[in-house]
Amino acid sequence: MLIKIRKSWEMRESDVTPEALFKNRRQFLKTGAAALAGGLVGGMLSRHAFAAWPGVGEMLGAVGKSKFDPGEELTPWDAVTSYNNFYEFGTDKADPVNTAQDFQTDPWTVEVAGACAKPGRYAFEDLMKPHPLEERIYRHRCVEAWSMVVPWLGVPLADVIKRLEPLGNAKYVAFETLFDPAQMPGQRRDVLAWPYREGLRMDEAMHPLTLLSVGVYGKTLPPQNGAPLRLVMPWKYGFKGIKSIVKITFVEGQPPTSWNMAARHEYGFYANVNPAVDHPRWSQAKERRIGEFRKRDTLPFNGYGDEVAALYADMDLSKFF
Amino acid sequence: MVISYRSAWWLVFALMASPLLWLMMLAYMGGLGANPIEFITRYLGDWALRSLLVALAATPLKIALGWTWPVRMRRMLGLWAFAYVALHVSDYIIIDQFFDWDAIVKDIIKRTYITVGMATFLILSSLALTSWNGAIKRLGAKTWKRLHRLVYLAGVLGCVHYFMMVKADTLPPAIHAGVLGGLLGIRVWHHLRSRSLDLVTHRRKS
Ligand code: HEM
Numbered sequence: 001m002l003i004k005i006r007k008s009w010e011m012r013e014s015d016v017t018p019e020a021l022f023k024n025r026r027q028f029l030k031t032g033a034a035a036l037a038g039g040l041v042g043g044m045l046s047r048h049a050f051a052a053w054p055g056v057g058e059m060l061g062a063v064g065k066s067k068f069d070p071g072e073e074l075t076p077w078d079a080v081t082s083y084n085n086f087y088e089f090g091t092d093k094a095d096p097v098n099t100a101q102d103f104q105t106d107p108w109t110v111e112v113a114g115a116c117a118k119p120g121r122y123a124f125e126d127l128m129k130p131h132p133l134e135e136r137i138y139r140h141r142c143v144e145a146w147s148m149v150v151p152w153l154g155v156p157l158a159d160v161i162k163r164l165e166p167l168g169n170a171k172y173v174a175f176e177t178l179f180d181p182a183q184m185p186g187q188r189r190d191v192l193a194w195p196y197r198e199g200l201r202m203d204e205a206m207h208p209l210t211l212l213s214v215g216v217y218g219k220t221l222p223p224q225n226g227a228p229l230r231l232v233m234p235w236k237y238g239f240k241g242i243k244s245i246v247k248i249t250f251v252e253g254q255p256p257t258s259w260n261m262a263a264r265h266e267y268g269f270y271a272n273v274n275p276a277v278d279h280p281r282w283s284q285a286k287e288r289r290i291g292e293f294r295k296r297d298t299l300p301f302n303g304y305g306d307e308v309a310a311l312y313a314d315m316d317l318s319k320f321f
Numbered sequence: 322m323v324i325s326y327r328s329a330w331w332l333v334f335a336l337m338a339s340p341l342l343w344l345m346m347l348a349y350m351g352g353l354g355a356n357p358i359e360f361i362t363r364y365l366g367d368w369a370l371r372s373l374l375v376a377l378a379a380t381p382l383k384i385a386l387g388w389t390w391p392v393r394m395r396r397m398l399g400l401w402a403f404a405y406v407a408l409h410v411s412d413y414i415i416i417d418q419f420f421d422w423d424a425i426v427k428d429i430i431k432r433t434y435i436t437v438g439m440a441t442f443l444i445l446s447s448l449a450l451t452s453w454n455g456a457i458k459r460l461g462a463k464t465w466k467r468l469h470r471l472v473y474l475a476g477v478l479g480c481v482h483y484f485m486m487v488k489a490d491t492l493p494p495a496i497h498a499g500v501l502g503g504l505l506g507i508r509v510w511h512h513l514r515s516r517s518l519d520l521v522t523h524r525r526k527s
Contacts, residue, residue: 083355091490094354144488146356191490262489281432281486283424290355294419 053125053220056105056227060133060153060215068136068209070303075140075148077217079290084224085142086243087191088177088184096224099185103223105244110229114174114250117165124228128214130163131155135218136211138234141273141302143259145295147287152232153215158206166202166250173205174198174255175231176247192258198231198242199255199269203311209234209304235304237271268321272312273302277321326390333394337375337401340368341408358416365409370479372402373445374500377476381507396452399472403449410442434485441478444471476501 054060082097089096089103108124133153140148161173177196181187187194204210211232214221221227226243233240239259249255259267266280275285275298286295301308312320324332344364347353353360376398379391391398418425428435448469450456457465480501483494 079355087489093356146359189490189492191492259489278431281434283427283431286424288356288358293358295421 053106053128056103056220057222059219063133063135063153063215063218066135066137066151068134068138070137070139070149072139072149073291074137074151075290080148080150080216081222081224083290085144085238086186086224086226088186088194088196088244089224090186091191095186097222100223103183103227103244105223105228108228108246110245111247112164112249113247115167115170115252116250117167118163127160128155128212128229131159133214134211136232138209138211138232139302140232140234140238141287141298143237143239143267143271143279143284145279145282145284145287145298147289147298147302149289150232151217152211152213153218154211154213154229154232156208157210157212157231158208160212161205164248164250169252170250171202172251172253172255173200173202174247174249174251175200175242175245176249177242178244178246193261195246196242196258197255197261198240198257199251200231200233200240201254201311204233207233207308207311209307235272235301235308237267237273239267240271270312270317270320272308272317272321273298274300274317274321276300277318326393329390330394330397334397334401337372337398340364340371341405361412362409362417365405365412366483369402369405369409370483370497372398372405373472373476373479374497374504376402377472377501377504381504384507384511400449400452403445406442406445410438434482437478437485438482441475441482444475444478448472448475473505476505 083093084096085093086096086100089100090098105124110122110124110127112119112122133155135151135153137149137151140150166173175198178184179187179195200210212229213226213232214229216222216225221230223244226241229245230243231241231245254269257267257269259271260269273284278284284298287298288295299305344361348357348361376395379395379398382388382391414420414425418428429439430436448471451460451465451468460468480494480498483497484491487494
């Protein structure tokens, strides 16, 4: 189901997808990665038959066109998939594309626990398949003051949560990334307290903008972007968008989150994009859009204030940053 | 194999230039990644610190291995270190901030790692400005030597600057700081040992 009301971020109906997919196909031929190319062909053949979930790098079928489109130029596939903060695969942003390619995402199990009526271990397909996929073009603002525009694919997290029937005392949702140092070389050192943890307040988790993403640019997520499923909250700094999720827990109290545990005064639980609240070591007033030379002004809530500002109406955002 | 000092000088000169040439080649071939500006800033910062460490290695090499040629080249080494530092700072001002003086001044005042970087830059600039023979004469050898001892402080501050800018992974700055610590350690050890040897010889004399 797509939300029909027009908001500030949906300036126009997008016809950008086919063009982007076309570019991707050319990209594939250029890189000549035989395995991926094989996957692409397979993906195109099975586009309508959605019997099995497509493998890594394959096309996702039956995706609705995006109503969510800021009308800004998309960041190219190359940049989106080669410039990633995913410390499990190395601390350099160029690391994950190199070290994550053999990452196994099939089979993938997500454990659902805590205050809900439907806890259990869900096969990834069973968790996702009941929900129609949507494409959503979102601005993506990293806490490091760079930004992108990314065409994600996924389902509203709210739809999945409703199915899991949280109980009344579920005030927060906690998420965990896979912990597997054999596959994730970055986890062999304690750069962060593994496994990576993130969390949302229930109203944030249920917000229509919050996306449980399984794909980008029409295809399943590449490993370096958080395969097979990750969160995307476009009004928050990128590190809130936890990748390669294996556990979802409904809890009563605010859950601990990895970057907050690493440096409490630098990374808050909320991490809403806010040009008025600097990171202690750098300004958040501006950002560099990948591909541009001059920095541009950062917008409050990354430009999604009309939709989400009400969630934080009574809060001092310089304190709850 | 023996090579002349002159050829060795040029060889070392070329080695010190090679990171810069590599960067230019990467830029030319489009190999700077998705965020070239960040890549350049960090690359030049890395090589600023590394070339400073190379310059600081001259005396320890003499102490530990008895080599004298690095000490004879250290003006060239020090000026290369300054060149990378100057490029790193110019890149920050020209490419990264694009002359946004308001933002630059705020950064220098508010961001401690930038303040530290600025102090390091000022120290190394004053050393580069007084690196010619005439300056030694004008300042007097003693004052000149004392001034140029600030290079140790510059090395320490360079590492502090690096430590302060990383988000979580302190291993790379720790490696650089470890090398600096080793180089300074050799000097301190040598200093202490030659002092105690002095004492011994003094005693023998008396
Ligand atoms: C006015 C002086 C300086 C300024 C404004 C400055 C600025 C910066 C900036 C903006 C970064 C990158 C931060 C980031 O990408 O998040 C950086 C990194 C760095 N700088 Fe400087 N810097 C200065 C002086 C120095 C000096 C004198 C040295 C060495 C002796 C140095 C060595 C480094 C190193 C090693 C890094 C880290 C590179 C990496 O991440 O690999 N900087 N500096």
